[in-house]
Amino acid sequence: MTSSVPEMNASSERRKDIALRIAVPLVMVVGLVLIWHFGVVMSGVPPYILPSPGAVLSALIGDWSLLFPALVVTTKITLMSLALALIGGAGFAIFLVQSRWIEIAFYPIAVILQVTPIVAISPLILIYAPTTQVALLICAFLVAFFPILSNMVQGLKSVDHNLLNLFDLYGASRWQTLIYLKIPAAQPYFMTGLRIGGGLALIAAVVAEFAAGSAGASSGLAFRLLESQFRMNIPRLFAALLMLSALGVTIFAATSFISWLALHRWHESNLKREN
């Protein structure tokens, strides 16, 4: 009986906490939009310099048939490159840690590719790739690949030595050690790579499309941004921008959720401190 009272308090406290966590940022965003709106109205800035939130919204609705396909293209490139980077990064990391010599041989090449700014390589990729879409895919892949690779390598190598000893003691094969010990232990690092890689894939997809410049029917949001700029259609530019950040937020939320799903039952980063 007596114990149920503090428990109820704790759960209602938590609900209040969650409500506040949602309400506070929401109020913040609404407040900023209002300031933006009244700022534009009162200062009389022309819409081709700074459109009001209303103008952006009507551009979003009015140009939906133009912007939405572009969003689909950008989303596709981002997700495909992220998927390839996940498979490639994790797979290559597993390959790298198999032997010290493999690592010595390959890691420097990986680092050189990583530290070279991707925008600088993109003209080359644009020349060699069969289509612009493939070129964008390669650029975004390259950028997302390395954080996943380096995180995964670190994860595979930071296994508790005593656990490794234990596996040796029980005569575990290389394969068993990989499946039952190294890969699960590397999971938190992989998830960090996923979250970073997801954000970078989108950035790279946009930057590469800026570099590509030209576009046909299958152009993405970055091209629509440039195009709106040339045509001085600033409301549409804002609308495209809004879509990009919505895409970014969605990717962030999705990767965070996947990471939570995989780790919440055991890993420190996802545990509430209860001491």
Place this chain on the structure above:
Amino acid sequence: MNAQAADKTVATMAQTRPLVAMDHVSKIFSNGTLALQDMSLTVRGGEFLSLLGPSGCGKSTALRIIAGLGGVSSGSIDWPSSRINSKGLPEGDISFVFQEPTLMPWQTVFGNVFLPLRLRGVSKKAAEEPIMEALTAVGLGDFAKAYPRELSGGMKMRVSIARAMVTKPRLLLMDEPFAALDEITRQKLNDDVLNLWRRTGITVIFVTHSVFESAYLSNRIVVMKARPGRVHADFPLVTASERDALYRSSEDYRQACEKVSAMLLEAMGDAPEGH
């Protein structure tokens, strides 16, 4: 078990065959530390042997060498009465309990205890019975589904013991398993290990810093000397009374503690040997 039976156990043990023998083993680490020098030790089946000595004298090193973790610099480890596998270890006969619980945080208690069997290719279904048996033996039958983070330090240690026992090994190596625990938990786990030892006829090598623990548990005590590590004293500890709560307050126990204490002091001081 009464006093007579205890005597009988000791008597049969003296006759059992050697299980493992360290034969003039030396160990030099890559940094030049001479951790063990010319150490010889024969452990017979069914013994409960405590290994004592000052910090850094090579107890852990000796234990790990017996387990085949990190080879010897000279000398050899012999298993006179076991079939040896390709790694020079008796097939599935050894278990190790480290100073830390060394559990896989991503696995439940059940999954952790399952590990040694899983590595041998035992199916989950076939493993269920021995796992639950091992967990029940350490009083954790109800915690099979819990994750390590949900357990106290003592409970984690008991999971580690259950994992070591689940393969029904002939030799159990324990490296200061209870050093981090409070006195009450420690005494409880001492009794658990003692019960396991009595029930199963297993051989135990138990590294400890505690004179009291060694005098309570073991029927043979080996005291080591440091720099370089070697055996200083090796004597049986035969007591008439059974090892239980009553024994803790008996004259027998007090004398045993005194003897072990004296030997340890001798090993720690630079008094000449045989003094």
